[in-house]
Amino acid sequence: MRRGVHRLVSALGAVFLAFGILALATPAHADVVNPEMPFKISGNVQNNGEPIGGVTITVTGAAGFTATVPTDADGKFTVGVPEKSADYTVTLDETTLPEGIAVVDNPATPFVEANVQAVTVGPGGRSTMNFFIGQGERHTVSIADQIVQRLISGLNFGLMLALASVGLSLIYGTTGISNFAHAEMVTFGAVATFALVQLFGPAMLWLAIPLALVLSAGLGWGLDAALWAPLRRRGMGLVQLMIVSIGLSLGIRYLYQFFIGGSTEQLPGSDAERFKLFGTVTLSFTDILSMALSVLLIVVFAWWLTFTKIGKATRAISDNPSLAAASGIDVDGVVRIVWIIGSLLAGFSGILWAYFRPGIRWDMGGQILLLIFAATTLGGLGTAYGALIGSIIVGILVESSSLIIPSDLKYVGALVVLIGILLFRPQGILGRKERVG
Amino acid sequence: MDFVGILLSSLSFLLDPTTIAYALATLGLALHFGFGGLLNMGMAGFMALGAYGYAIGILYFGLPWYLAAFVGIGAAIVFALILGIPTLRLRGDYLAIVTIAAAEIVRLLLLSSAFGWFTGSADGLSGFNGPGGTVTNPHEGAGGFDQSNPIPDGTYGFVPFLDNERTWYLRIVGLSILAIAIFVVWRLVNSPWGRVIKGIREDEDAVRSLGKNVFAYKMQVLVIGGVIGALGGLMLAFSTNVNSSVYVTSLTFFLWTALLLGGAATVFGPLAGSIIFWVLQAFLGLLFPALAKAGLMPFTTIQASQVKFVIVGFALVLLVVFRPQGLFGSKKELTFVK
Amino acid sequence: MSSNPTSSSPVKSTGLHTGAIKPGVAKKDPILIADHVKRQFGGLVAVDVEHVEIPRNAITALIGPNGAGKTTFFNLLTGFDTPNEGTWSFNGKSLAKVSAFKVARMGLIRTFQLTKALGLLTVMDNMKLGSTSQPGERLGASLFPFVWKKKDREIDDKAMDLLKRFKLDAKKDDFAASLSGGQRKLLEMARALMTDPELVMLDEPMAGVNPALTESLLEHILGLKKAGMTVLFVEHDMHMVRHIADWVIVMAEGRVVAEGDPHEVMKNPAVIDAYLGSHQDTDLGAVTGRITLPKLPKEK
Ligand SMILES: Nc1ncnc2c1ncn2[C@@H]1O[C@H](COP(=O)(O)OP(=O)(O)O)[C@@H](O)[C@H]1O
Numbered sequence A: 001m002r003r004g005v006h007r008l009v010s011a012l013g014a015v016f017l018a019f020g021i022l023a024l025a026t027p028a029h030a031d032v033v034n035p036e037m038p039f040k041i042s043g044n045v046q047n048n049g050e051p052i053g054g055v056t057i058t059v060t061g062a063a064g065f066t067a068t069v070p071t072d073a074d075g076k077f078t079v080g081v082p083e084k085s086a087d088y089t090v091t092l093d094e095t096t097l098p099e100g101i102a103v104v105d106n107p108a109t110p111f112v113e114a115n116v117q118a119v120t121v122g123p124g125g126r127s128t129m130n131f132f133i134g135q136g137e138r139h140t141v142s143i144a145d146q147i148v149q150r151l152i153s154g155l156n157f158g159l160m161l162a163l164a165s166v167g168l169s170l171i172y173g174t175t176g177i178s179n180f181a182h183a184e185m186v187t188f189g190a191v192a193t194f195a196l197v198q199l200f201g202p203a204m205l206w207l208a209i210p211l212a213l214v215l216s217a218g219l220g221w222g223l224d225a226a227l228w229a230p231l232r233r234r235g236m237g238l239v240q241l242m243i244v245s246i247g248l249s250l251g252i253r254y255l256y257q258f259f260i261g262g263s264t265e266q267l268p269g270s271d272a273e274r275f276k277l278f279g280t281v282t283l284s285f286t287d288i289l290s291m292a293l294s295v296l297l298i299v300v301f302a303w304w305l306t307f308t309k310i311g312k313a314t315r316a317i318s319d320n321p322s323l324a325a326a327s328g329i330d331v332d333g334v335v336r337i338v339w340i341i342g343s344l345l346a347g348f349s350g351i352l353w354a355y356f357r358p359g360i361r362w363d364m365g366g367q368i369l370l371l372i373f374a375a376t377t378l379g380g381l382g383t384a385y386g387a388l389i390g391s392i393i394v395g396i397l398v399e400s401s402s403l404i405i406p407s408d409l410k411y412v413g414a415l416v417v418l419i420g421i422l423l424f425r426p427q428g429i430l431g432r433k434e435r436v437g
Numbered sequence B: 001m002d003f004v005g006i007l008l009s010s011l012s013f014l015l016d017p018t019t020i021a022y023a024l025a026t027l028g029l030a031l032h033f034g035f036g037g038l039l040n041m042g043m044a045g046f047m048a049l050g051a052y053g054y055a056i057g058i059l060y061f062g063l064p065w066y067l068a069a070f071v072g073i074g075a076a077i078v079f080a081l082i083l084g085i086p087t088l089r090l091r092g093d094y095l096a097i098v099t100i101a102a103a104e105i106v107r108l109l110l111l112s113s114a115f116g117w118f119t120g121s122a123d124g125l126s127g128f129n130g131p132g133g134t135v136t137n138p139h140e141g142a143g144g145f146d147q148s149n150p151i152p153d154g155t156y157g158f159v160p161f162l163d164n165e166r167t168w169y170l171r172i173v174g175l176s177i178l179a180i181a182i183f184v185v186w187r188l189v190n191s192p193w194g195r196v197i198k199g200i201r202e203d204e205d206a207v208r209s210l211g212k213n214v215f216a217y218k219m220q221v222l223v224i225g226g227v228i229g230a231l232g233g234l235m236l237a238f239s240t241n242v243n244s245s246v247y248v249t250s251l252t253f254f255l256w257t258a259l260l261l262g263g264a265a266t267v268f269g270p271l272a273g274s275i276i277f278w279v280l281q282a283f284l285g286l287l288f289p290a291l292a293k294a295g296l297m298p299f300t301t302i303q304a305s306q307v308k309f310v311i312v313g314f315a316l317v318l319l320v321v322f323r324p325q326g327l328f329g330s331k332k333e334l335t336f337v338k
Numbered sequence C: 001m002s003s004n005p006t007s008s009s010p011v012k013s014t015g016l017h018t019g020a021i022k023p024g025v026a027k028k029d030p031i032l033i034a035d036h037v038k039r040q041f042g043g044l045v046a047v048d049v050e051h052v053e054i055p056r057n058a059i060t061a062l063i064g065p066n067g068a069g070k071t072t073f074f075n076l077l078t079g080f081d082t083p084n085e086g087t088w089s090f091n092g093k094s095l096a097k098v099s100a101f102k103v104a105r106m107g108l109i110r111t112f113q114l115t116k117a118l119g120l121l122t123v124m125d126n127m128k129l130g131s132t133s134q135p136g137e138r139l140g141a142s143l144f145p146f147v148w149k150k151k152d153r154e155i156d157d158k159a160m161d162l163l164k165r166f167k168l169d170a171k172k173d174d175f176a177a178s179l180s181g182g183q184r185k186l187l188e189m190a191r192a193l194m195t196d197p198e199l200v201m202l203d204e205p206m207a208g209v210n211p212a213l214t215e216s217l218l219e220h221i222l223g224l225k226k227a228g229m230t231v232l233f234v235e236h237d238m239h240m241v242r243h244i245a246d247w248v249i250v251m252a253e254g255r256v257v258a259e260g261d262p263h264e265v266m267k268n269p270a271v272i273d274a275y276l277g278s279h280q281d282t283d284l285g286a287v288t289g290r291i292t293l294p295k296l297p298k299e300k
């Protein structure tokens, strides 16, 4: 029976894969895509004034927005985009140009690929851009470079996820809550930083970020003091707690929307210049700083969890709450600290997420909540180190999957893997089987 | 500010086809969670499959509407099976995470431009309820749901239910499906089968130790509840175009709110909960912007239209904390004690 | 079945084994046989049973210190857990890779150390769940009450009988959650009996049950034997074991360390060691010739 099930599942997997390949092979057939979206990017592809039709243009933007459009007979293309005052990247696929020509490089920015252009859709909601084609060398990116680039960005993304998911995992381990409002704790870090930057001015970013982290920690403290601790004392069931967290998540999320509106805002430094590492692999200063800070914070956190008294108590509670309580550990006090630390880490992850996306939005935490859950579950619910491993796997998977599958399906890959792993190892990578009886 | 007008248009949601659709989905959720103890956080996915299955059955397979409905139902059954095999063995909270993930997978696949030729991507699908036509251009094809309407053209009823023949037909079809579904669920949960699934909700190992095939029962619950959810999706597709932006995670959360409002382990609670929830939503959604416009609230109208979601969220918290059995559940039968 | 309170010295079954008494001794008529059953949790070997046979139509006690692996062994035998290796059979039919519900259907019913009463079902519904012959439990039939109504009344009568015997009849319409801990133990046992089992495995049925109830629980267990069933139960109180058990199996650190008649087995040095081994922290005075056993992990 088991084996039959596995066979069935792999067959289904094959079907999914076939669909994916089919999708890749199917050309887009319209020259205006997303006409219903309110804002537009349009442009021209010309070779010495001659329009070139049938060239593939891809527009990508925040939150996984991707659209692909071929130019029409006049060399024109138009793409509807979801947001104004936002940045998009427009890429011309040089392999779809006629033989022997390529996008002409801009001598001012030698490292920037001329076939990849950054476009800002201003407050007017419209932006026009042109590609100038001439004799020249094509910008082909070697597979190896693409893979390296994706791995780096996956690691970056994974570390950022890890900050959020170790907190979620600790909270789950000590209280049993599947905290859906963790998404809003992530968003909080970014929104608080944004608000403080508005208050102090962009030059004070170095002050805004630590202050935002303090506020994040305060949020964790406040939520526990006002909501979770009283519910804990009432002995509320885990399912109820989970649903409370869902309500809280919805409430806070729309509260953000109420205050900052539906648009995307940027933090200072999100437009940091990218420099070339090797080949076509590029990195920005924010990427490096983001990874370095994540690693630093994770190391400090791991040290805290492994060596300090409270860290040890935390693990003891995750292991066996009643035994921990019986052996004189102040469970309530430790749980309070776990909420504070979890919220602080989530807030920091939110700031990094604001740079990675890039941009701040009311539902930015919600966009990665499932990935955070996937990472935590992969590692084994309630094990902090498992969450770390799970996050890095999910991060790399999400970022590198767009090498193979369409990029608007990149989260799907991670979620499918989540379900797949649970099929073979239901307790997650580092989790333990529960005992019966 | 036209308060009476706001009240009347909110009351029209009492019998709105979408309210009926959500009531169906909530009923499915009640069977899953209230009776079977399955933490299904992916009901939106079942609804999406019901709706898209129906539309695709008409547009691509050229089926008449009543057969296309079975495509939607079939898709939900297949989804339940695929979901159930890996997850029904897992602890409840894993099921919650996996179902929410699976529903998101469905939505993202439907939204992806990769399958745009099939699912209409961000545009969704439309034009499938109209009169039957050629299928050379699939998007022109139609299953003839509107043609099957026996009610002569015209406007019927009284305010706030003064509507044309199409809306009335939708109501009649929807209420009939809902009545049948409620009857079936009522029969099921009051039978020995219902006893077994309630036992599984309480402690599946205990039920297993008595020789019941727990996995099979849970699968049956997942499939039947999922099919009822898909009927909700069908109902939405009968009334309007299908679009993946409807079947988001928040929809599932709203269904949960409606479920807990009415009482999870009751048969009529989901219906009452849905009606209250969606009428109230409509009311607040009209009231606050009107208040803001009239200068009675210090918000912009855009902000005012979002306040209702903030209220829904915090209301859900208060509901679970202070009245976990819902408005219509008995105090004794708290839905979840564990 | 007897609920006669005067039967204070029960009739013991004797001559259950063949050959010299040693761990794993063969039985004349075994109902359950386990061979090389081993279960590891990480590095910890929770169960490692070479060979053991449970005699038919007798009351066998499984004793041993906390953490000895008794519950784990129960889980393995009843399909709630899978061993790393080993074979075991019930009535000659191998149970390896048979899922828990099928094991139960074959007539091997167990109860749990941590009682599993179905809290939000009434006591009567708890009992009715034990029935194995209700056609209305099938999805298709459940929709048609005329198919199952009659059977349900029969089950009701049978359940009422058992509830009366277990003195739970007054509670039949209450939620099981409202019962006391001891009453839940009784309910769980009564529910198990609804399935008409051949072998009943009870995991610490007397734990947390007040003395008066313990008395009647012992009577019920004796009654099961009289009704032709086989009982295997875990118990820590040696007085009770001596009182009702026909045979005793002693486990320590996952192994069967001794077997035998309840009066003889406690004199066995291996048994004394096993119990002392788990109580090294208590001052037992001078125990000569005591071997230092590695400390057993605490029970969860
Ligand atoms: N699921 C599990 N995971 C890890 N260790 C377990 C598990 N179940 C039991 N154990 C360990 O196995 C040993 C035997 O436990 P158990 O069978 O409950 O003992 P007993 O019932 O004899 O008191 C104990 O050390 C216990 O901690």
Ligand SMILES: [Mg+2]
Residues within 6 Å of the ligand: C070, C071, C072, C113
């Ligand atoms: Mg035990």
